[in-house]
Amino acid sequence: MxxxxxxxxxxxxxxxxxxxxxxxxxxxxxxxxxxxxxxxxxxxxxxxxxxxxxxxxxxxxxxxxxxxxxxxxxxxxxxxxxxxxxxxxxxxxxxxxxxxxxxxxxxxxxxxxxxxxxxxxxxxxxxxxxxxxxxxxxxxxxxxxxxxxxxxxxxxxxxxxxxxxxxxxxxxxxxxxxxxxxxxxxxxxxxxxxxxxxxxxxxxxxxxxxxxxxxxxxxxxxxxxxxxxxxxxxxxxxxxxxxxxxxxxxxxxxxxxxxxxxxxxxPLEGAPRVIGIAHERDVRLVRVEVSASDPDQYARVLTLLARCGVKPENLSWPDPGELRFTVRGSDPLGPPITELAMELDARSTVFEELGSVSVVGTALLDPPGFLPELLRVLADHRVTVPAMTTSQSRLTAVIPADAVDTTVRALHESFGLAEDRT
Structure with a gap:
């Protein structure tokens, strides 16, 4: 850890x-x-x-x-x-x-x-x-x-x-x-x-x-x-x-x-621009279903995960009784998920074979904004996106692992990062 x-x-x-x-x-x-x-x-x-x-x-x-x-x-x-x-x-x-x-x-x-x-x-x-x-x-x-x-x-x-x-x-x-x-x-x-x-x-x-x-x-x-x-x-x-x-x-x-x-x-630091494309091949998406009537459930889930050494990312709440997050790396998730079920009476599902691509730069959400271009590239290649995180310095999309290489190449070309060989 x-x-x-x-x-x-x-x-x-x-x-x-x-x-x-x-x-x-x-x-x-x-x-x-x-x-x-x-x-x-x-x-x-x-x-x-x-x-x-x-x-x-x-x-x-x-x-x-x-x-x-x-x-x-x-x-x-x-x-x-x-x-x-x-x-x-x-x-x-x-x-x-x-x-x-x-x-x-x-x-x-x-x-x-x-x-x-x-x-x-x-x-x-x-x-x-x-x-x-x-x-x-x-x-x-x-x-x-x-x-x-x-x-x-x-x-x-x-x-x-x-x-x-x-x-x-x-x-x-x-x-x-x-x-x-x-x-x-x-x-x-x-x-x-x-x-x-x-x-x-x-x-x-x-x-x-x-x-x-x-x-x-x-x-x-x-x-x-x-x-x-x-x-x-x-x-x-x-x-x-x-x-x-x-x-x-x-x-x-x-x-x-x-x-x-x-x-x-x-001198251009702070101006909207893309610096590079990063990727991960080993990402899992976890869906945890808890009691919607207990407002402390989410905090208890995250506390237990931290105790087990699990670092959740890309958190979202699609509805009051469901928490979703991603986990990077190949460490076994079975023990902490089992502990979740036992302590919190929670049901969970782990989606495997995912990866991520990230556009890294400065002022990425400022006009003209690079998020629409990222989404366009993903759509053009028919890449599904079960989770996404955005900030001024990075745009990260969780995608199927077998689409990582193609998406990295497409984004690199789309954002004009190729080496000038002229």
Missing amino acids: VKSSQDLDVSLDPPLRKARNEGLVIRKYGGSSLATPEMVSAVAAEVATLVEAGDRVVLVVSAMGDTTDRLIALAGEFAEPPAPRELDQLMATGEQVSASVLAMALTERGVQAVSLSGDQAGIEVSGEPGAGTIVRVDPAKIIARLRDARVVVVAGFQGRDANGELLTLGRGGSDTTAVALAAALGGAECEICTDVHGVRTADPRIVPDTRPVQTISYDAMVELAGLGARVLHPRSVELARRHGVAVRVTHSSDPGPSTVVTAEES
């Missing part, structure tokens, strides 16, 4: 937070950039060039390739489900392996490097196993290491709580680690190195002619990330916004376009 943005915090020394250290590079490498020994060596070679240019470097790394999936499968060989605390101890080793082998590869190139766990890097967290949140970063621990080494490699996705317990940070944890360290150390920006050329106007696996978004505001990036764009996790962007850290998303090995996430998007 991912905590909300208000739970994210980093206690930083104010002078560090205000003074940007231009001689310090803070960079995160994702698991796809470290999947093989050859790729680790290539990253080491790239980092060595930074050191040769006079920079000191703090790296944050994810687990190599599919290591996380393999560790989860390994845990399942011994327990189902595995104890959350013990699963955290196992999961944290993936990032620690990446940090140590990258430090070794750098040392072999003559670069002074040291690897640190999240705890050794001064990252204090709180919360439950698998869902920790960063509450404090002690920058002195990394600063001390930088006196002896040119590169400090930090295992992302983890830290220690006030009781000394190791906790992992959940999905997007390494991105969040990198942003938190950039804020604490006063880095000019935080670089997120991944396997794509920045943030695109849509998923390039669906739309071949997407174009890069050169600059995007924190707000728009949070929307894109929260609605299905996988380049950055919303937690990391919200933390960057809170501490004024610019985030650059770039390809880890292939020079090309990059995206800067910052407070200022462009």
Whole structure:
């Protein structure tokens, strides 16, 4: 379970937070950039060039390739489900392996490097196993290491709580680690190195002619990330916004376009325009029938769902005795639905095989308004819409899962987002 943005915090020394250290590079490498020994060596070679240019470097790394999936499968060989605390101890080793082998590869190139766990890097967290949140970063621990080494490699996705317990940070944890360290150390920006050329106007696996978004505001990036764009996790962007850290998303090995996430998007910010199309493939629609004569029933339904870790979206009340909402992800809904029926004498129906498409931009409901165009595209392709949410920054339609790809391509073309190849 991912905590909300208000739970994210980093206690930083104010002078560090205000003074940007231009001689310090803070960079995160994702698991796809470290999947093989050859790729680790290539990253080491790239980092060595930074050191040769006079920079000191703090790296944050994810687990190599599919290591996380393999560790989860390994845990399942011994327990189902595995104890959350013990699963955290196992999961944290993936990032620690990446940090140590990258430090070794750098040392072999003559670069002074040291690897640190999240705890050794001064990252204090709180919360439950698998869902920790960063509450404090002690920058002195990394600063001390930088006196002896040119590169400090930090295992992302983890830290220690006030009781000394190791906790992992959940999905997007390494991105969040990198942003938190950039804020604490006063880095000019935080670089997120991944396997794509920045943030695109849509998923390039669906739309071949997407174009890069050169600059995007924190707000728009949070929307894109929260609605299905996988380049950055919303937690990391919200933390960057809170501490004024610019985030650059770039390809880890292939020079090309990059995206800067910052407070200022462009002189056009605020004018009605579409920035990108996001999508989700795994959405379920839930219909709950309760007593229409009990005004507290809806509140009790939502309270029980929260207790079960279910995050309802797109809520609606078609009639006084019926509540509808959507749930993203593939986590089993059976247990919470059963608990609903038992505690509240409610009847429920779950509609599977749904997805969503979202138009993300600014002033989307202002004249001329983009909602009519969205509805026209859906109608032209005979796409049914069982649920919809609108705001000034996003228009989200829940649609059949098998219509997602076609709808994304149609919306991308309709809103003129294709790359200009003339």
